[in-house]
Amino acid sequence: MPPLSTSAPGVRQADFRFRCIACGDLSDRASQDFRCSHCGDLLEITYPLWKESAPEAQTLRATWRQRRLSQSAVDLSGVWRFRDLLPTLASDDQAITLREGNTPLYELPQCSRIAGVPRLFAKHQGLNPTGSFKDAGMTVAATFARLAGFRWVACASTGNTSASMAAYAARGNMRSLVLVPEGKISWSKLSQALDYGAVTCQLRTDFDGCLRLLQQLVLRAPVYQLNSLNPFRLEGQKTLALELLEQLDWQPPDHIIVPGGNLGNSSAIGKALLEMHSLGLISRLPKLSIIQAEGANALVRTLREAGGKRLVSVQAETRATAIRIGNPASWKKAVHVLEATGGACAQVTEAEIAQAKAEIGAEGIGCEPASAVTLAGLKMLVKLGFVKPEENVVLILTGNLLKDPDFTMEFHRGDLFKDTADESATADLNSLRRPPIVLDATLDAVIRTLEQAEKQPAEKGQAE
Numbered sequence: 001m002p003p004l005s006t007s008a009p010g011v012r013q014a015d016f017r018f019r020c021i022a023c024g025d026l027s028d029r030a031s032q033d034f035r036c037s038h039c040g041d042l043l044e045i046t047y048p049l050w051k052e053s054a055p056e057a058q059t060l061r062a063t064w065r066q067r068r069l070s071q072s073a074v075d076l077s078g079v080w081r082f083r084d085l086l087p088t089l090a091s092d093d094q095a096i097t098l099r100e101g102n103t104p105l106y107e108l109p110q111c112s113r114i115a116g117v118p119r120l121f122a123k124h125q126g127l128n129p130t131g132s133f134k135d136a137g138m139t140v141a142a143t144f145a146r147l148a149g150f151r152w153v154a155c156a157s158t159g160n161t162s163a164s165m166a167a168y169a170a171r172g173n174m175r176s177l178v179l180v181p182e183g184k185i186s187w188s189k190l191s192q193a194l195d196y197g198a199v200t201c202q203l204r205t206d207f208d209g210c211l212r213l214l215q216q217l218v219l220r221a222p223v224y225q226l227n228s229l230n231p232f233r234l235e236g237q238k239t240l241a242l243e244l245l246e247q248l249d250w251q252p253p254d255h256i257i258v259p260g261g262n263l264g265n266s267s268a269i270g271k272a273l274l275e276m277h278s279l280g281l282i283s284r285l286p287k288l289s290i291i292q293a294e295g296a297n298a299l300v301r302t303l304r305e306a307g308g309k310r311l312v313s314v315q316a317e318t319r320a321t322a323i324r325i326g327n328p329a330s331w332k333k334a335v336h337v338l339e340a341t342g343g344a345c346a347q348v349t350e351a352e353i354a355q356a357k358a359e360i361g362a363e364g365i366g367c368e369p370a371s372a373v374t375l376a377g378l379k380m381l382v383k384l385g386f387v388k389p390e391e392n393v394v395l396i397l398t399g400n401l402l403k404d405p406d407f408t409m410e411f412h413r414g415d416l417f418k419d420t421a422d423e424s425a426t427a428d429l430n431s432l433r434r435p436p437i438v439l440d441a442t443l444d445a446v447i448r449t450l451e452q453a454e455k456q457p458a459e460k461g462q463a464e
């Protein structure tokens with residue numbers, strides 16, 4: 001008999017509706033492509049009952065704390081533990097959960113010195129069950145897919161969404177269809193989808209091409225789409241911010257910095273911050289900033305060239321393949337959260353991404369390249385004076401170091417930028433490189449190597 005979950009008296013589960021982000025149309029149902037039936041724009045989930053009787057902040061905090069002592073599956077999930085701010089389940093055992101969330105908040109003292117801020121934290125979403133932040137959204141969206149009676153779920157992906165979707169589909173006894181760009185995602189991510197039993201199609205196109213095709217597919221075949229266009233995904237991803245603020249004892253940091261690809265995650269975190277603020281869980285809004293790779297900078301250009309009014313798409317190219325996206329679906333939602341929280345949007349170079357990734361790795365934390373744009377972006381925002389020298393910052397690390405071992409190996413071997421325009425820009429990164437050393441299997445050889453390593457200067461920013 002599974003243990004019972006906890007819900008304090010007076011905390012009612014949230015009831016929801018879909019709202020179009022452009023025309024504001026409210027409805028109880030969403031079409032297969034999750035677009036407004038009137039104007040075709042994206043939908044978001046809204047909780048109309050909060051207008052009359054919003055859940056009380058003190059009660060919510062106490063309930064969420066109390067649930068940490070429970071052994072029930074929904075309370076052990078770092079997502080469903082916050083279910084009072086999620087769409088309602090008729091019963092707790094409907095949730096498809098792998099105990100996602102519950103991710104650590106690490107302090108990064110070396111990186112904070114490098115960036116020039118007093119305290120720097122990393123919320124490591126790469127420590128989720130399938131190694132990325134996608135699991136927080138997937139547990140919710142997969143659950144609602146199964147409740148809607150779907151046998152098949154599908155996504156277009158740069159790798160992490162597909163790994164996560166395949167796992168949750170398998171746990172929920174659904175079948176999954178993955179569309180990924182051929183040759184442009186890491187083997188680690190692809191292999192996860194295979195192992196979790198997905199039907200995996202490598203399409204001869206990029207991520208944007210895969211997503212376009214999926215949007216057509218869901219209108220023709222009974223498959224439920226689990227990309228971040230699906231607003232249930234974003235509700236789950238909101239909990240990253242709830243858990244973060246709980247870890248900070250509800251004292252908001254000055255800045256939260258997140259990578260931007262398809263722009264679902266930044267939209268979700270922004271929505272969570274705005275909801276927490278309106279419910280009185282936090283007294284002020286942190287600035288939420290979004291960082292993109294220079295070669296996949298659609299949002300940067302949308303703001304710079306079109307004032308955030310229309311999307312400026314790009315032909316995306318970056319070694320941070322998770323964010324190799326030129327036509328981000330949730331750009332309007334992202335523009336809204338930037339405006340609402342006063343955040344910035346910036347781009348960083350390939351060399352800056354590689355450097356930041358090695359610096360995070362050198363703290364014993366590690367992340368995948370797309371996550372490292374946050375530290376590279378922070379350095380830039382400090383230089384620009386947007387982040388002040390006395391302000392506290394949280395970086396959202398979205399994926400695990402092991403997600404892209406090729407990038408890491410090529411960086412340390414010095415091959416990452418070989419014969420590219422970035423080669424000279426990265427010459428000064430040598431102090432961060434730790435290539436593997438092939439030796440004869442003798443004690444002498446190992447001792448000599450140890451002695452040589454001892455003579456090497458400590459890394460930039462590392463304690464002497």
Ligand code: F0G
Nearest residue numbers: 157158160161261262263264265398399
């Ligand atoms: N970081 C990682 C590790 C990602 O996998 C992604 C997106 C992002 C950042 C960007 O997040 O799209 O919400 O702005 N990966 C998607 C995928 C697109 O298919 O796995 P976003």
